[in-house]
Each structure stands twice: as C-alpha cells, then as structure tokens.
Amino acid sequence: MEALVANLSLGFSTALSLNNIGLCFIGCLVGTLIGVLPGVGPIATIAMLLPITFGIDPTGALIMLAGIYYGAQYGGSTTAILVNIPGEATSVVTVLDGHAMAKQGRAGVALGISAIGSFFAGCVATLVIAALGLPLTRLAQLFGPAEYFALMVMGLVFAMVLARGSLLKAFAMIVLGLVLSTIGTDLETGEERLTFGIQDLSDGLDFAVLAMGVFGFAEIIRNLENPEARDVVRGTIGRLLPNWSDLKQSAAPILRGTALGSILGILPGNGAVLGPFASYSVEKKLAKDPSRFGRGAIEGVAGPEAANNAGAQTAFIPLLTLGIPPNAVMALMVGAMTIHGIIPGPQVMTKNPQLFWGMIASMWVGNLMLLVINLPLVGLWVRLLKVPYRLLFPAILLFCCIGIYSINNSVEQVAFTAFFGLFGYALIKFGFEPAPMLLGFVLGKLMEEKLRQALILSRGSFATFVDRPISLGLLVVSVVLIVIALLPAISKSRDEVFTE
Amino acid sequence: MRRASPIRSPQDAGAGVFLIALAALSLWQTADLALGTLRAFGPGMLPRALAVLLGSAGLGLIVMSFIKEGSALERWSVRGPFFILGSILLFSLTIRSVGLVVAGPLTMLVGAYASPEFRFKESAIFAVILTTACIILFNVILRLPIPILRGF
Numbered sequence: 199m200e201a202l203v204a205n206l207s208l209g210f211s212t213a214l215s216l217n218n219i220g221l222c223f224i225g226c227l228v229g230t231l232i233g234v235l236p237g238v239g240p241i242a243t244i245a246m247l248l249p250i251t252f253g254i255d256p257t258g259a260l261i262m263l264a265g266i267y268y269g270a271q272y273g274g275s276t277t278a279i280l281v282n283i284p285g286e287a288t289s290v291v292t293v294l295d296g297h298a299m300a301k302q303g304r305a306g307v308a309l310g311i312s313a314i315g316s317f318f319a320g321c322v323a324t325l326v327i328a329a330l331g332l333p334l335t336r337l338a339q340l341f342g343p344a345e346y347f348a349l350m351v352m353g354l355v356f357a358m359v360l361a362r363g364s365l366l367k368a369f370a371m372i373v374l375g376l377v378l379s380t381i382g383t384d385l386e387t388g389e390e391r392l393t394f395g396i397q398d399l400s401d402g403l404d405f406a407v408l409a410m411g412v413f414g415f416a417e418i419i420r421n422l423e424n425p426e427a428r429d430v431v432r433g434t435i436g437r438l439l440p441n442w443s444d445l446k447q448s449a450a451p452i453l454r455g456t457a458l459g460s461i462l463g464i465l466p467g468n469g470a471v472l473g474p475f476a477s478y479s480v481e482k483k484l485a486k487d488p489s490r491f492g493r494g495a496i497e498g499v500a501g502p503e504a505a506n507n508a509g510a511q512t513a514f515i516p517l518l519t520l521g522i523p524p525n526a527v528m529a530l531m532v533g534a535m536t537i538h539g540i541i542p543g544p545q546v547m548t549k550n551p552q553l554f555w556g557m558i559a560s561m562w563v564g565n566l567m568l569l570v571i572n573l574p575l576v577g578l579w580v581r582l583l584k585v586p587y588r589l590l591f592p593a594i595l596l597f598c599c600i601g602i603y604s605i606n607n608s609v610e611q612v613a614f615t616a617f618f619g620l621f622g623y624a625l626i627k628f629g630f631e632p633a634p635m636l637l638g639f640v641l642g643k644l645m646e647e648k649l650r651q652a653l654i655l656s657r658g659s660f661a662t663f664v665d666r667p668i669s670l671g672l673l674v675v676s677v678v679l680i681v682i683a684l685l686p687a688i689s690k691s692r693d694e695v696f697t698e
Numbered sequence: 699m700r701r702a703s704p705i706r707s708p709q710d711a712g713a714g715v716f717l718i719a720l721a722a723l724s725l726w727q728t729a730d731l732a733l734g735t736l737r738a739f740g741p742g743m744l745p746r747a748l749a750v751l752l753g754s755a756g757l758g759l760i761v762m763s764f765i766k767e768g769s770a771l772e773r774w775s776v777r778g779p780f781f782i783l784g785s786i787l788l789f790s791l792t793i794r795s796v797g798l799v800v801a802g803p804l805t806m807l808v809g810a811y812a813s814p815e816f817r818f819k820e821s822a823i824f825a826v827i828l829t830t831a832c833i834i835l836f837n838v839i840l841r842l843p844i845p846i847l848r849g850f
Binding site: 249250252253364366367369370373374376377380384386387389391392394415418419422423586587588589591592593595596597598599600603604607609610612613615616619620623624627628629630646649650653657658659660 | 709710712713716717720724727728731732735736737738739740741742744745748749751752755756758759762769771772774775778779782783785786787789790791793794798801802805806807809810812813815816817820821824825828829832835836840841842843844
C-alpha cells in the first residue's frame, strides 16, 4: 500500500508538470476532434495523430498518446449519441439509448452522464492499474518463453471468440495476421521470407501501414459506397448537467459498469469490447421496467459508457505489465511506444519507473481533462458533425498520407498502405472482420520468437508447453473457450449478443 | 427469389477462394525456404504451416457455404477504390519529388472525386486551406521533415 502511494505520487509529480499537462490536454483535444468524425474509429485516429508526438521526449509522447486514445474513445461516444453512427464496436450499445435520448432533446444530459460515468470509471480503473501493475509485473518475470507463448495463444483464442460474425472467419483472420507477421527477415537465419523481392519489406511490414490501410483507407472506400444516413440531432442539445434524479438513477449502473468493464478489460484478446454489452444487458435485466431501454433510458447510457471507459483503460494492464497488447488499439500503442524507443513489458516499470507511473497518473489527468474539454465544446462537436462526408474524407485521406509518410519518411510505405487499403476493402467485401487480423499480426512475431526459444530450451520437445503448470493452465483455458464457443446453445446466444 | 445454385452462401464461398489464393501465394513464395525439423524450426516452417492452416480455413468456408444459408456476394464499386487508392499513390509519387504544396491539393482533389457528390470549386478551396494548415502544423510547429516544395 505504501509502495502504491509512493509510486502514484511519483507518477503524479511527473504527470502534473506543466509541460506534460499541456501535452495531455492537446492529446485529449485533438483525439476527440478526430475521434468525433463519423467513420473514423480510434485506430485510424491514433495512427493519424502518431506523427504529432514525434520530437517529444518518450514520457511526454506517451502521455500525449494516452490522451489521444481517451479522446478518440470519448469522441466515438459523442458521435454515437449525436449521430446514429457508432464509431466502433464498443459504442454500439451507446447508440441505442444515447441517440434516443438525443432525439428527445436530452442529448446534453446523455453526453453529460456519459462524461461523468467515464470519469468515475477512469478514476477507478487508474487505481486498478496502479494496484495490479506491481504484482503482475512480478508474475511476468516468472514467465518463460513457454508461458508467454501459451498466454498469447489464449489471447488470440479470446479475440477469435469475441469477434463478431462467424468463428471460422475470425480464425482465418487471426491466421492471416500471423502469416503477415512472418513477412521480413527470419530471426535466426537472416533469410528473407515472403518479401516478394521488395527491399522495403525485409524489415517486415510496418504495423501502421497495415492498420491505416485496413482501418483508414478501406473504411473510407466502404463509407463512400453506402449512401450516407447521418442523422445529426437537430434542435437543442439541452442542458449538459444531469439533474439530481438523473444522477440517482445512474449511480448504480455506473458502479456496476465500472466493475464489469474493469474486469473484462484485463482479459487478453479484446475483453474490453464485452464490457458495454455486458453492462447493458445487466441493466436491462435489473430494471423495473425493461421496456424503457432503447427508448432513452439513462441507465442504458451511463452503465455501458462507464464499462467502456473502464475497459479501455484496464486494457493497458496486459500491455504495460506483460508486453502483450490485448486488442488492435493497444497493438497500435505498442507500435507507437516502439517508435519512441520503449518496448512495452515488465522491464518498463523497473527500468523506467517515472515513465510507467507518469503514464498511469496521466490517465487520471486525461479523464479529468475530457470532462473539462468536452462539456463546453459540445457545440463545436455538433457543428463538426454537420460537415458533409464529401469534404471530410479528402481531409482524412491527406492526414493519413502525411501520417504514414512521416513515420519513416518513406514513400514506399505510403504505396504499401494503398495496397492494404484495397486488401482491407476485399476483406470487408468477403465479410471478414479485420480487427483479429491486426492482433494476430502484432502477436505473431513475438509468438514465433517465444515458440522457437521455448523449443530450444526444451531441446525440441513440445511437451514443455504441457509440463509447465502455468502454460498448461493457459492452454486449457483456451481449449475450454473454444469448446464453449462451439456449443450450439452458446454460439446461438453469441450471435444474439452481437446483433442486438 | 432464390437462384438454383448449390451454393447457399456465395459470400463465404468467395471468402474461401480468397483465403486459398492467399495461402497458395504464401506457399509459392516460401517454397525455397528450409523447413527444418519439428525440433529445430527452419525459416520456412511457420510461414508454410500457417499458410496450410489458412488454406484449410478457406476450404472450411467453401464447404460451409454449401451447407449454411448466408449472404450474397457484394458488388464491388470501382470509382471509390480507384480514386481513393489512386490519390494515395499520387501522394507517394509527388511528396518527395515535388513536395506537399503540390501533393496535398492533388491528393485531396483526386481523392474527392471518389465521391459522386464531387464539387470542384468547393473541394479546391478546401484543399488549398487544408494544405496550408498542414504545412503550418507539420513543418512550422512540429518541424517534421516533410518536403514542402522541391525541384523549382
């Protein structure tokens, strides 16, 4: 406990320096600004804004990135409430009641309660991260290559089970991501693999190139195809601050949402995406009058939004302590950290405590910042949402191009991104969900490394994965998960959860 | 109206063929790499094993498409992908040789044409404004080494 306080105070002294507060503020502001744009999810937002963190010291850059991340998340919720478009999977549920509230002239209250719920969830999640950081890092130091490999297998299984749509397609996407991760020079022999003789691919495919192609450009092409049905709320936003009865109604859902979101967010393989769904169905079950849900029930906004933000934040735990990104957004954070010379993992906390705790403290600062920025700026977001897509997308296009170019100052990478835009478009057309592919891609390299290390240590015996108890446990969980997901009853209700 | 086709889910069948094609491509590209043994992996082991897995997933999708009802194949549009991807390629061709002053508006205008609602005057004005803003943001404030104007 004492250590926790000491660590947090170190963190706050870092995060509260004038410079870092400024960076956090800018990060939150531009993150929200881009995240609010319809059709731009957090992945594209972060990838687009990566270049603005270049030239800042690593601690400041990470604080700014975290700000961008929260901003992007919150921006997505704003879009969900004000327009009927969910920015990403996690704000799908917010659309249901949030937009219904907005139609009743209570958009302000919906935004307000979502900001308050998110802030509360963020505070709790920050404490959870701080408390779990140390023990999990110790645990991670016990992990050998076999355990790491098994953990990543479990993460990918989670990602497969939690993906929308068919399990087989999600499995295919993960394998495709793994295949893409083998592009480049082989670790041991230095032979080139799958580079098609292209010089620039010998270092492997850049994550930002794949992410931007599949989530940025392919998304634009898809949006252009579907004639726009943007239903921006007309009329007044109404007052922003919820009144006493709103607060009383939302308090319990926020608490429950925070708990659900925090726990699910820690799971490897995008558990965070479950948080809002779980919270929404819990609130609906607990409600005296479930028929209010979908017609502007404030609990249906408060709970899921708290869960969303808590999960978004605790998703940092596997990344910071184990070095394993649990979802595609976190995978992008790995890329961003690597650009700044930091390899996420248990060593960050011991080697660079100021950065580690500074970033955690800045999460809290960032949440406060969002509350302060967003409520007064709602008017601006509404106006931004009214800009027609035909003007928005060329701007997004240019930002993406500049972003990709400036990561390595390479024109080839820009061209590759165009290729992956087409690739991503093809995936969408064939009904694939690209998010698991990105996770497979990010974990792929690390998995191959750990697999080969484990086999060298065990002199080529695969028994090492079942002989070691932790590794065995993780693999058993993975198998059980797959079996459960394949059970007819579960797979049916899984379909229902994602179509609701 | 249902067509008399044994394939009940054309989208899945297409997806399966797509995956098999990707698997075949990877197998062909990694054909020269040593597999090694299960005890000591060579560079080709994982990529080839994964490609086989990918191909099997594709095969599974094709088989399932005969059994389970599913979506029809979606129509591919041409204008969107062509102008969006074209504008990105134009950016990559012009950014270093000419600079952002030209690459910016060019990318935005060509890209904007991907939308059927394209209006030249509006897009042109916006492109100039945004390019200027980008130059101020990225070159002046952030000092990123993005070429502004070269070759003149």
